Structures are given as structure tokens and as C-alpha cells.
Amino acid sequence: MNNLSKLGIGLLVCFAAFSFNACKPKNAGSAVSGDAAAKAFVAPGKYDEFYNFVSGGFSGQLSVYGLPSGRLFRVIPVFSVDPEKGWGYSEETKAMLTTSHGFVPWDDLHHTELSQTNGEIDGRWVFGNANNTPRIARIDLKTFRTAEIIEIPNSAGNHSSPFITENTEYVIAGTRFSVPLDNSNGDVPISSYKQNFKGTVSFISVDKTSGKMDIAFQLILPGVNFDLSHAGKGPSHGWFFFSCYNSEQANTLLEVNASQRDKDFIMAVNWKKAEEYLKAGKGVKQKASYSRNTWDESTHSGKHEMLTEVMTLDAVALKDIVYMIPCPKSPHGCDVDPTGEYIVGSGKLAALIPVFSFSKMQKAIAAKDFEGEYDGIPVIKYESALHGEVQKPGLGPLHTEFDERGNAYTSFFVSSEIVKWNVKDLKVLDRVPTYYSIGHLSVPGGDTRKPNGKYVVAYNKITKDRYLPTGPELAQAAQIYDISGDKMQLINDFPTIGEPHYAQSAHADVIRPNSVKIFKIEENKHPYAAKGEKESKVVREGNKVHVYLTAIRSHFSPDNIEGVYVGDEVYFHVTNLEQDWDVPHGFAVKGAKNAELLIMPGETQTLKWVPEKVGIWPIYCTDFCSALHQEMQGYVRVSPKGSNVPLTFSLGKNSSDPKAPENNSNSDSTKK
């Protein structure tokens, strides 16, 4: 048995023992002291200092908490349908989840990344990655809504994403699985991995004003697995760093076969150089088929388009774009300190943390101080790029964030702790247990040039006894530590949604002043908007019935509709006429197979409904909008196909009113 598998088994033993609490950190039960709790207490009516954007993992969504209170503000639907908000169910939002594979109603969102200007969080957008059907989403922080989703071709398992450069020039997307490229014959034996499987990383440009995303270029790379990445900053701006595992290029039992080599790699990409090659015409356009979906706030609708080409650069043939740096044992996190000089690799199976120096790496490249090549890519000598190693930091290092005082904070999954160490002298300064088995951790601005080292939040994989039990599935736990002093101190603990991986925080001041309150009704360009009750109507076009419905406290117009037939396609285009903050209306119709709608002031959203049975079908508002919200209701009469009930609609014509039309025709059919 080699040492590696021994270590692997050692870890397994620890995992097994962990489930019996043998590896449970000491003092696990210790309560938060009164003084600590006060630090996390945000009094009722007071605001939190930070917004915390937390990835939802397999929930496919992103949730927003306050720091330091841990209060949940919002779950933003991104890649997964959300009946609560009609996301993916309303006609307007379906386009946003449409891909080259058709409509994909879910995904696995691991990493959030806030946009930056000059290496600081600017509060404009937050990006998220879809691991399963490779995509990158951009969420607009004026509305807290998903504004754009671009699909990534030549990718499978979009994990090394969506990390960004210090002026949001690029958002990065690195493939986890290497696969045959989309335009090659993919019907090959899996055992031909080494010949046919390729890795790619995509550089997605972000328009400075609109935020619109475009794949500027893709690098075609050897068939390793890209895990995580971070951009250089300051002196290393212009470079991007990626952790790679499976440098063995194994195609089965990776647990063992991708843990053979003593070192995998950190890949360093000189993207400024790549830009030069593009300008010099060295790029090759390849056929590809991928979607870009954009949300338009004036039409309140998503638009789906298919793109057909992607620009590629052969990173092996173009010698000086990419370099490999050996990195001990299956690196996961790949983090760059605020100065941009130090790059931290975290080998999941390594017993130390290697810290690389950007300036030494540059010298090594200039001096061609290589130990050889990996699939045609120069490999810099480990010692030549190494700043030093943090010795005996803990077990299973995953991710590192930084403060503005020269300290790093690394999460340790196996030993379940956060370890604080000094970036320059690599000395361990402090360690605190996490409850339990931390994955990512996050300091506000902790991967930017300007961290705000007040708190670190741990996102833990295992909850165990942390909260009241809720059956076999437990909420994941996040923990907030005060890191402003020499010693880290646990101050708060809150359950999270889905399975959080990475999270980032922005100071409230960069987001709060820009938050949209309403959509102006006069700017509503939705083709089916009714901008006042006078414009409300019902129009039949063949078997399609368009209901231009308005909502205002506390009625719909119209609220009585007749002349709809079984099998019609009924589109309820609901316009919320309110122009006050915080007055949404909802819309639901009995038997709807999609969802309800939640419509913000000034907005129009559409629910499609195909009635299958004759009868009277109630509609109502689902959002408690006023004291008379419960009165906000109406009826749709559905008659048999081919019946002669005329199309009528009304508001305020009551049956007790002697002038009301009797409308008794076909009364039999309504009783069936």
C-alpha cells in the first residue's frame, strides 16, 4: 500500500469516526458568550452592515442574508424554477432557463462572485455558476434578479467559475470534466480519454455599462479537471490561476486513480498575452451551439438566443500563454492574496499549504526554469515558484480568504476548523473549530484587493446536533466569527438553504442606495401591458385568449370573464398598477399546472392556462396586499369547446344589480 492510499484510508477512518463524533472538535458544545452574542445582535429595525450572497448548491439558487445577524432576506431564483416567484413558470421567465438542451429547470450553483472596480466590490452584479448544464448567471443587484444567463460550450461540470478580474473585464468558467469538444465526434471509447478528452477555460467579457456577457475566447487545454480559480490582482493583474486535479487523466475511480501523483498543478494563465494572440489573428473560430438569455426590465421579459460560434486559442501550440506549477496533492482552493503577490493552493490530501510567489514565478518563466513539460505545457520548478509552505496547518485544507492585515484564513474540512496564518512568514496564529466540517469560508471582500476583515463566515457541510432535528435531512449550518482581534471568536450561527459552497459579502452602502423600489408604469413596454383599468380587456385570437388583467388594491380588472372554452390557451397578462414600494400582487387560477405569479409594482407577468374542464374557475391574489386582500378575487367561466357563449368580461356588474345581464345561455353546460 502506498502512502497515498494510506492517507486516503486515514481520512476515511476519520470520516467514519467523525460520524460517531470521535473527530468532533473539542469544546463543540461551548455556548456563545454574552459579549460575543452582542456583536452579532442587530436590533429590531436596525440594518445589517453587509449583504451576504450565499450559493445554494443543489438548490440552484442564491440566498441573501444580513451580516452579522444571519437574517435571511431573500432567495433569488437563478437556475432553478421557483413557483414562489413564478420563475421558470411565467411566460416571460421561461426563456431564461432555456439552453441548447431545451428548458432545464434546475442546476447546481457553487460559487458567487461580486463584480469589482479597481479590485473593490462595486455592488453592481453578482455572478453564479451552473455546474450541471454549464452556465454563468449575472444577477442585477438593483433588482436582485437574474439578468442574464450564458451557456458555456465545450464544458462539462462548470466548477472553476465564475471568478472575475479586478475590473470585471472577464468572468471565468473552467470545466471540471474534460470531454471531447462539442464539434468533434464524441462517440469514442471512454478509454481513449488521453487522446480525445480536452479541458477548456472560457474568458467571458462583461460589458462595462450593460453587463452583457460574451465568450471572448476559450483556451483549449490538456484533459485535466479544473477545480477552482482566482484572478491575479495588482502586480499579477493580467494573470489567472486555476487549480487542477486528475493530472493523471484517469477516467475511472478517480478517488484512487487521480490521487497517484505526488503533485497536481496550479495553472497560471497570462490572459493579456492571450488577448495579444487574438489581436494577431491566432484565434480559431469553432462551431458551437449555446444559449444566451437576457432579461429586459422594460418589457419585463427574458429573451433567449442561440449562439453558433466560439473563438478558441490552442494554449499548447501558443507556448507562452499557460504555465503549470506543481502543487501538492489534489488542490482544491486557489486563492490570491490582496497584494496579488501570493497564490495559495490547497491540496485536499496535502499536510501543508503551499504558497506561491508571483514575482518568483515571473523570474522562473523568464529564466526558463522549468522541470519539463506536461502535455506540451511548461512546468515551472516547484521550488522556483514557491514562497513557502505553511507547516502542519490542519487536515484537508480547502479554501483561503484574507483580511487587510496580512492574514489568511483557511478552511479545513477533515479537522473541521478555520486556521489563521500570516501570509508573509507563514506562521499559524490561531485556530477555531467549526460545527462541522467546513467547506468554503468568506470574509467580506476576502478575495479582493480591499478585504474588510471584520468577520469570517464558515459554510459547513455537516450540521449534526447544531439545531433541532428535522428528520433525516438537516439544514446546513453557517457560522460567523469575529476576526477583528488576535483571536477568532464565534459570534453567531444560522441555518442556510440548499448546500452552500462559496459566498461573498458586500457592504450595504454599495447596494442599498441603488435598490429599485418600483417599475414605472409609463415605462412598461410589455406588449400585453394594460397601463390602466381602461386598457384591461379580453381578446380572442383563434384558440388563444389574451386577458389584459390589471391588479390594484384590492381587485382585478376584469374579474368576471365568460366565453372561454375547454382547450383554449388562456394567457393572463397581469399588470400590477401600483406605484408604491412593497405592494406586489399575486395571481392564481384554480388547477394551474405551472405556478402562481408574483407581480411587482408597474410590472406585467403572464400565466398560461389551458382549461381542461367546463366550470367556474376562481382566480385570486396570492400576496396579502391590503386589508381587503381576501376580497381580491374573480371568476372565469369555461364552456365546452364549440359552445356559443360569447366572450364577455366585466368588473363591478353584480348579479344583485337588476341591470346586470342574465347571461343564462348554455347554463346546462356550466353545471356539468
Ligand code: K7E
Ligand atoms: Cu464546495 Cu467551491 Cu464546489 Cu469547495 S466547492 S467546498
Ligand code: CUA
Ligand atoms: Cu392583491 Cu392580495
